[in-house]
Amino acid sequence: MLNEIFRNIFRFITLVLVQVLIIKNVELGRFINPFVYILFIIILPFETPKWAVLLMAFVLGITIDMFYDTLGLHAAACVFIAYVRPGILKLFSPRDGYESGTQPTIQYLGVPWFLSYAGILVIMHHLILFYMEIFRFSEFFSTFLRVIISAGFTLILIVVIQYLFNRQKEEE
Amino acid sequence: MRSLLLFIWKHYFFFVFLLLESLCIYLVVQNNYYQRASFINSSNRLSANVLETATDIRQYFYLKDENENLSKENAELRSRLLESKLVSINDQHTVNDTTLHQxxxxxxxxxxxxxxxxxxxxxxxxxxxxxxxxxxxxxxxxxxxxxxxxxxxxxxxxxxxxxxxxxxxxxxxxxxxxxxxxxxxxxxxxxxxxxxxxxxxxxxxxxxxxxxxxxxxxxxxxxxxxxxxxxxxxxxxxxxxxxxxxxxxxxxxxxxxxxxxxxxxxxxxxxxxxxxxx
Structure with missing residues (x-):
């Protein structure tokens, strides 16, 4: 249990640093803004209390906001996906429920399951983030394009990061 | 009253969400109007320190250019030194103390x-x-x-x-x-x-x-x-x-x-x- 908490704290710090030090500085054009830090919320263990997920998402979002100078924006998007996460998990649950002690990762549940589960959360996060950033509907379609393309990139990066972490675990 | 508390307790998840989300939206709106007044931004100590360290590291990648400039300048300065030596030799017949002064x-x-x-x-x-x-x-x-x-x-x-x-x-x-x-x-x-x-x-x-x-x-x-x-x-x-x-x-x-x-x-x-x- 304690081990799990430390692993998550480590993951939190690593993902924030990767986001603000590397991805923030890589400019791939106007439409591609991946946000991989939400991987932290996506792969929190199943048993994590729901309110704890909300609070952690809030802290994560505020931390990212500090670096992006967008107070509240990322926090709002993160809190929202933390709120819908239990529902999505229920929607995709196997017939006999999730095994205890597992995490919603590729390692435990396979690529198709993870892609559909994470895909929904990523798209929701990006929708809220980009539309709240614009704060008007006049650029509806260009913003929508940004959401879709960025979400695609975020998903690819999330899957790549998952494989990197998994390989490490196998070596251990 | 008791039933209301019970209702909130039963749906605490939704209310925590509502609380946090409205806090976020409040922050976003407030930030839009009073951007300068908000204190959680990149100039605060934590994020400023991290970003400064990152900039310091990034500067290492420009060291090569910087070195080239410095060596060019060194060469130029050295040539100037040589010049000034020649001048003082040429002028050695005239008694002029200032030639040796900086x-x-x-x-x-x-x-x-x-x-x-x-x-x-x-x-x-x-x-x-x-x-x-x-x-x-x-x-x-x-x-x-x-x-x-x-x-x-x-x-x-x-x-x-x-x-x-x-x-x-x-x-x-x-x-x-x-x-x-x-x-x-x-x-x-x-x-x-x-x-x-x-x-x-x-x-x-x-x-x-x-x-x-x-x-x-x-x-x-x-x-x-x-x-x-x-x-x-x-x-x-x-x-x-x-x-x-x-x-x-x-x-x-x-x-x-x-x-x-x-x-x-x-x-x-x-x-x-x-x-x-x-």
Missing amino acids: KYTYTSAKVVSNTTNRRNNYLTLNKGSNQGITKDMAVITNTGIVGRVKDVSENFCTVMSMLHSQIIVSAKVKKDGSFGPLTWDGGDYEYVTLSDIPTHVRLVKGDTVVTSPYSRDFPENIRIGTVDTWERKSRENFYTVRVKLLTDFKKLTYVYIVNNQMRKEQQELEQKSETDKE
């Missing part, structure tokens, strides 16, 4: 702030009276002149940039030594104006313009720029020359402040002669 000393300084888009542009450097900087010292870089010190505080000084309406530097065309005042007309930040060049001088585009020996503050032969175009205004016997500056004023980072140690002596002597005339 006339100019250089202080390296970092540009803290800089503008190029105003009519009167100033730079701020991180050296001041504590480092021996006084008013009217010349400021140069390895590519050319920058300006003249205007005001000095304990650890900083402001510099009237070459891009200022009131700066005048005595300059000459290197190949034949004809000189005139150099000013800035306020247009393009890459060009300055050299006036009073006699019409018999055969100018060629690309001729080097350097500081003249008549300047009290600037050492002689500091490069300024190259001749771009010239024109003769009607009923004048002089050319007005447009000079392209060698220094890119938008990219200034490190400069040298030049201290002419004989400036005071020269100035006092000249003043004496002036008053004698009257």
Whole structure:
């Protein structure tokens, strides 16, 4: 249990640093803004209390906001996906429920399951983030394009990061 | 009341979500209206420290360029040393103590702030009276002149940039030594104006313009720029020359402040002669 908490704290710090030090500085054009830090919320263990997920998402979002100078924006998007996460998990649950002690990762549940589960959360996060950033509907379609393309990139990066972490675990 | 509490307890998840989400939205809206007033932004200590460390690391990647510049400059300085040695050997017949004295000393300084888009542009450097900087010292870089010190505080000084309406530097065309005042007309930040060049001088585009020996503050032969175009205004016997500056004023980072140690002596002597005339 304690081990799990430390692993998550480590993951939190690593993902924030990767986001603000590397991805923030890589400019791939106007439409591609991946946000991989939400991987932290996506792969929190199943048993994590729901309110704890909300609070952690809030802290994560505020931390990212500090670096992006967008107070509240990322926090709002993160809190929202933390709120819908239990529902999505229920929607995709196997017939006999999730095994205890597992995490919603590729390692435990396979690529198709993870892609559909994470895909929904990523798209929701990006929708809220980009539309709240614009704060008007006049650029509806260009913003929508940004959401879709960025979400695609975020998903690819999330899957790549998952494989990197998994390989490490196998070596251990 | 009790049933209400029970209801909230039953749906606590939704209410926690509502609370946090409305806090976020409040922050977003407040931030949109009072961006400056909010205190959680990138200038606070935690994120500023992280970002500063990242910038420090990034600077390592530019070390190669920086080294190249420094070695170039070293080579140039070394050649100047050699020159000065030759001069003192040539002059050994004349008994002149000053040949062995250091006339100019250089202080390296970092540009803290800089503008190029105003009519009167100033730079701020991180050296001041504590480092021996006084008013009217010349400021140069390895590519050319920058300006003249205007005001000095304990650890900083402001510099009237070459891009200022009131700066005048005595300059000459290197190949034949004809000189005139150099000013800035306020247009393009890459060009300055050299006036009073006699019409018999055969100018060629690309001729080097350097500081003249008549300047009290600037050492002689500091490069300024190259001749771009010239024109003769009607009923004048002089050319007005447009000079392209060698220094890119938008990219200034490190400069040298030049201290002419004989400036005071020269100035006092000249003043004496002036008053004698009257």
